[in-house]
Amino acid sequence: MLHNDSVKSVSLRDPQINFAYLDERTKRMIRRAILKAVAIPGYQVPFGSREMPLPYGWGTGGIQVTASIIGESDVLKVIDQGSDDTVNAVNIRRFFQRTTGVEVTTDTTAASIIQTRHRIPETPLREGQVIVYQVPVPEPMQRLEPREEETRKLHALQEYGLMHVNLFEDLAHYGHISSTYDYPVLVNGRYIMSPSPIPKFDNPKMHLNPALQLFGAGREKRIYAVPPYTTVESLGFDDHPFEVQRWQSACELCGSNESFLDEVIMDDQGKKMFVCSDSDYCSKQQVTP
Amino acid sequence: MMDLDTKPPLMRVQGLSCAYGSKTVVRNISFDLWPGEVLAIVGESGSGKTTLLNAVAARHTPSAGQVSFDLRDHGLQEIYGMSEAQRRMLARTDWGFVHQNAADGLRMNVSAGANVSERLMALGQRNYGQLRAHAIDWLERVEISPSRIDDRPNTFSGGMRQRLQIARNLITQPRLVFMDEPTSGLDVSVQAKLLDMMRTLTRQMNLAAIIVTHDLAVARLLAQRMMVMQNGQAVETGLTDQVLDDPQHPYTQLLVSSVLQP
Numbered sequence: 001m002l003h004n005d006s007v008k009s010v011s012l013r014d015p016q017i018n019f020a021y022l023d024e025r026t027k028r029m030i031r032r033a034i035l036k037a038v039a040i041p042g043y044q045v046p047f048g049s050r051e052m053p054l055p056y057g058w059g060t061g062g063i064q065v066t067a068s069i070i071g072e073s074d075v076l077k078v079i080d081q082g083s084d085d086t087v088n089a090v091n092i093r094r095f096f097q098r099t100t101g102v103e104v105t106t107d108t109t110a111a112s113i114i115q116t117r118h119r120i121p122e123t124p125l126r127e128g129q130v131i132v133y134q135v136p137v138p139e140p141m142q143r144l145e146p147r148e149e150e151t152r153k154l155h156a157l158q159e160y161g162l163m164h165v166n167l168f169e170d171l172a173h174y175g176h177i178s179s180t181y182d183y184p185v186l187v188n189g190r191y192i193m194s195p196s197p198i199p200k201f202d203n204p205k206m207h208l209n210p211a212l213q214l215f216g217a218g219r220e221k222r223i224y225a226v227p228p229y230t231t232v233e234s235l236g237f238d239d240h241p242f243e244v245q246r247w248q249s250a251c252e253l254c255g256s257n258e259s260f261l262d263e264v265i266m267d268d269q270g271k272k273m274f275v276c277s278d279s280d281y282c283s284k285q286q287v288t289p
Numbered sequence: 290m291m292d293l294d295t296k297p298p299l300m301r302v303q304g305l306s307c308a309y310g311s312k313t314v315v316r317n318i319s320f321d322l323w324p325g326e327v328l329a330i331v332g333e334s335g336s337g338k339t340t341l342l343n344a345v346a347a348r349h350t351p352s353a354g355q356v357s358f359d360l361r362d363h364g365l366q367e368i369y370g371m372s373e374a375q376r377r378m379l380a381r382t383d384w385g386f387v388h389q390n391a392a393d394g395l396r397m398n399v400s401a402g403a404n405v406s407e408r409l410m411a412l413g414q415r416n417y418g419q420l421r422a423h424a425i426d427w428l429e430r431v432e433i434s435p436s437r438i439d440d441r442p443n444t445f446s447g448g449m450r451q452r453l454q455i456a457r458n459l460i461t462q463p464r465l466v467f468m469d470e471p472t473s474g475l476d477v478s479v480q481a482k483l484l485d486m487m488r489t490l491t492r493q494m495n496l497a498a499i500i501v502t503h504d505l506a507v508a509r510l511l512a513q514r515m516m517v518m519q520n521g522q523a524v525e526t527g528l529t530d531q532v533l534d535d536p537q538h539p540y541t542q543l544l545v546s547s548v549l550q551p
Binding site: 159165169173238 | 373374377396398399400402403406407408410411412415416417418420421438439
């Protein structure tokens with residue numbers, strides 16, 4: 001099912017296109033935004049998001065961040081919902097192969113930059129790695145407070161009562177906090193941040209992570225970051241603390257009990273199986289159980 | 290009366306003027322408001338009542354004059370001299386603001402319970418059980434059945450919304466509430482019930498209030514003192530009964546005599 005792209009040795013780089021597609025001044029502008037974002041963990045830095053050769057919602061923010069930080073010696077991994085071989089991942093990987101010619105991989109440990117949509121790899125990240133998240137909605141309070149002028153003020157004055165209104169609603173209607181993805185976090189004890197639509201299962205992985213975590217929202221024109229070893233705390237109530245989801249079964253391919261599982265429908269009779277969403281992790285578990 | 294000489298007023302307004310561009314809509318208003326006192330501001334539409342209310346509630350920066358509030362730990366402080374963070378903190382703890390249209394003061398897309406508890410959560414209360422108990426207590430105090438706690442305000446009637454808005458404001462035990470036409474748009478029986486409830490609550494909590502209204506009956510029922518405004522100026526102030534029973538200014542006389550008697 002999985003395979004490393006066979007293009008490792010042959011550079012596919014298109015000489016007509018500037019390295020990593022964006023022009024150098026744009027990359028510099030985005031790098032400045034990234035530096036600011038790293039300096040103020042969790043703060044949303046506005047940046048001049050560019051038109052990219054794919055539509056908004058396909059990861060234009062993440063792509064611009066990756067394009068600005070990638071160098072010729074980098075090794076890139078791209079995942080979509082944990083998997084290396086889904087449409088979004090394949091296309092973004094091909095985009096960077098064509099515009100940079102860098103080495104690509106599906107191996108989490110071999111990658112220096114991991115661009116992700118909706119997951120954090122199961123294999124723990126290490127120092128020196130960068131994980132780039134694709135963010136659709138950077139503002140965690142947007143649902144209850146649509147005025148951006150107001151949400152910026154709420155961030156500035158650290159008025160975060162609204163976030164708990166959201167959780168309160170969940171508890172009132174379902175008896176438990178039903179948000180399962182994009183679960184809001186408090187970064188470095190200061191800014192409330194949307195972790196992008198990763199499952200809340202992945203939230204604890206952000207806490208004190210040795211890798212640099214960068215978030216790019218292309219349509220909303222925002223970049224934010226969590227520097228290595230920064231506290232990331234998921235919100236909750238004293239009597240209803242944050243919890244991650246658990247499954248009744250193990251992965252049917254690798255037998256893992258620790259990973260985030262996808263429910264896959266097998267046939268028209270509704271037969272289903274649970275498999276790891278992280279395809280790289282799953283295949284490694286199958287080799288060395 | 291002895292208290293009045295020694296303690297500072299709860300709020301002191303001095304020489305307040307508000308202008309929209311070159312048009313001055315509030316001119317040189319001064320008054321003191323004492324703890325537990327209810328002041329009604331009456332006048333016709335366009336007389337500057339609401340602008341005055343917004344200016345003293347730190348919602349509209351005045352063009353001249355001062356508004357000072359007696360902070361719990363710092364005494365009388367000019368509110369426009371505070372930092373915005375302090376001012377907003379004050380507005381959501383020691384103050385309340387009841388809007389004419391309840392939809393402006395409520396979050397219509399979250400449950401009544403969350404609406405009532407929001408201020409407590411903003412102050413850092415993080416125990417869901419306690420927050421909910423508190424919300425139920427307040428819903429009962431404003432005569433909303435606790436069984437409606439998980440319903441959204443858009444399923445509530447106008448009167449219930451207005452009571453919910455009051456509960457949402459009073460849960461932090463504020464000392465001053467601003468009300469902008471709290472009863473207009475409600476039918477008379479609902480109005481009476483709301484007024485009765487507000488009178489009880491202000492007495493119980495020793496709550497001071499500034500109520501903007503064009504309804505003299507509301508002023509009569511709730512307020513100890515009233516201010517009559519015309520063209521942005523306070524043309525007459527005094528005890529409510531005195532002003533209504535023996536109006537001195539021609540405009541007040543006109544206002545009082547225009548009330549329809551059923």
